[in-house]
Amino acid sequence: MARTQALLIQIATGDPRPISKQIVDGVRMKIATGELAVGAQLPSVRGLAQQLTINPNTVAKAYAELTGEGWLESRQGLGLYVATPRQRLSNAERDRRMDEAVQGFVHEVAALDYPPERALSRLERALRVLAPKKTA
């Protein structure tokens, strides 16, 4: 049986993002960067709750969202595993979210008065972590 892989994510209270959203973001990032490989087993709901000192229902909610979006799949009686990638969103929804992400980024950068070329090269470097798994 596959062993549970450690899930090294942090949550912070007092953040505008609810804790369940922080878990969703953290797990998605680990999958996107390849740190959590396809087929890796996630910690149990109770285990991750204990690791983060939070209510198990919060972890269950995050796992349900990740499963619903196709990032994780449950194997009957065994637990949750990283799913084989597929296009998880409709094209329109994907475009909408990309627009949202770009706009958010541009707004932040505009406030910093950072030259666009430098911002672009920084962005490119930051995106390189996604490279090992660029097919989706």
Added chain:
Amino acid sequence: MTEPTPSEYVIQTEALCKRYGAKLALDHLDLRIASGRIHAIVGANGAGKSTLFRILLGFLPPSSGRASILGRDSQHLTPTDRGRIGFVNEEHTLPNWMRVAAVTAMQRHHYPRWDQRAFDEVIGHYHVLPEQKVGQLSRGERAGFNLALTLAQRPELLVLDEPTLGLDVVAKRAFLESLLYSNAAGQCTVIYCSHQMEEVERVADNLIILERGHLMNMSAPDDFCARVMHWVADIPFAGPAPASVPGLLQVQRIDGLHHYLVLDQDEDFADFLKASGARSVQSMPVSLDRAVNGFLAKNHAVPAAA
């Protein structure tokens, strides 16, 4: 989800009032808390929490209205009914002169449903020895011992009133762990009164806000948080009259910018600000701590000249 039937509520009040002289501590409170999960109750000092629990546990009669706990009328609780309820207060009041083993034996004798495994599971989080006197325990150890005793009763309803007040970070964590992951706690409904939003965010499935004896919110903490937004507007000269700002919780003028904390406002709020002369507007979500504090601060009395 289907609406729970009356027996599925652990706590139910109907038009519950408690009057102290000219002041209403509870003002026609209609509260229904469903069975299961962890419910956090927050409210400013004087919101009526203590009065509510004294009435629910039958220590105080209501001025009018009705209150029931675990389906029993609060004014007619039998010792058996009380045995189904666990109560842990911030003082963790236990007899200082008794030894841990003697207190444990006494409680075991009192409660017919005593569960030694539940006691051992919780006390295992703490370095508490049977021969120690209660007075020699640290505050954190006393809290853990108290929780272990209470969970060993196998209560159906566990009421915790500011249980971690004054505990250091290590003791606090041990307390939360024994509450969140012990089997005994998982089998009862938990009511958690706390002012510490950091804890509420970690433990609560449901957030109940009481204010001046009224029920102000009953929803998942995330859902409450999503109702509050922080808007910043650049409005030259005076902003709109506070009374005209929809959903206003708090307004502050900082470095010439107007900061508004508002409840239940959508994107139309930007139009309102622009119509009020704003040159630019921005908005952002807030943390649970900020949302609750802003909400409670709204009706907080301030001196007339402030």
